[in-house]
Amino acid sequence: MRRSLTAVLGGLAVLALAACGEPGSAGGGGGSTSDPAATDSDVQACAPIAGDQLVVLEDDQQLQTVDNVIPAINAEAAEPAMIAALDAVSASLDTDQLIELNQAVDIERNTSTQAAAEFYETAGIEITDTSGSGPVVVGVANFSESITLGELYALALTDAGYDPEVRTIGNRETYLPALQSGELTVVPEYVGTLTEFLNKSVNGPDATAENPMASADLDATVENLRSLGEEAGLVFGEPSDAADQNAYAVTQAFAEEHGVSTLSELAETCGDLVLGGPVECPDRPFCQPGLEETYGLDFAEFVSLDAGGPLTKQALTAGDIALGMVFSSDAVLATD
Structure with a gap:
């Protein structure tokens, strides 16, 4: 696969406007709440600034929960050769590479099968335990990132000795x-x-609110996930460094005008911001309330759009909103 370069500008990931697949993002509320660093006298009103390029501001106080990619396996079907093959895929992936895979499918219009095969070869994924045998079914959700990951799993399982089928379920x-x-x-x-999905399933519908088990701590969240998996008949491989979680973007022109690369810097510099995102954002701890409580961000207006989709990105580039929710593995994060 032709690897595109992800430009890093002082903690900013540069985005080129495009549509993307549905992510697996968990939401949040995982970061610690701290006193706002800025006061009203410290900040100026910052109007939106239009621009074709978008940048993600670093979540430097870890408001969002982790959402790293991890293989979930039926406990009765799990075998050492299977887990080792899936772990080899996890070890090969980070967020930049996941972005490039999404770009190959969502922007360059390769199939997930083509993108996965090219990445698998280029990454040099090696399967050392080839003792597997028999059919396995790799289930994937109905969005391109999940399908591409499933195709990667199938390639590794084939090399491990299995006969995999990739099946889109929903x-x-x-x-x-x-x-x-x-x-x-x-x-x-x-x-x-998945941790919070299983938390509700195992501990009741109010469990996520009363006793959340996902946080910004990857190790702690994976430990909780494995414990919940025991009750749900699931086991898990190792998490990858690739993550698909909520992120917040401004235009590059806005970031350069105000000299901001993190959400903390935005709070210290700007007030009266216009925020855009999904309709539930004003009530969700990972969205407007979390941004206000964790960072001390000051919003003059919220515009109801979508969850990291084309409406939010179009509103950002048009200068209708200053800050919008996107997803960290969106194909638009990859640039040539």
């Missing part, structure tokens, strides 16, 4: 019961999202 509510029943063998999942 959303988590559909594919997770199929994974638990053994209809599916393995599914690419997201650490934080």
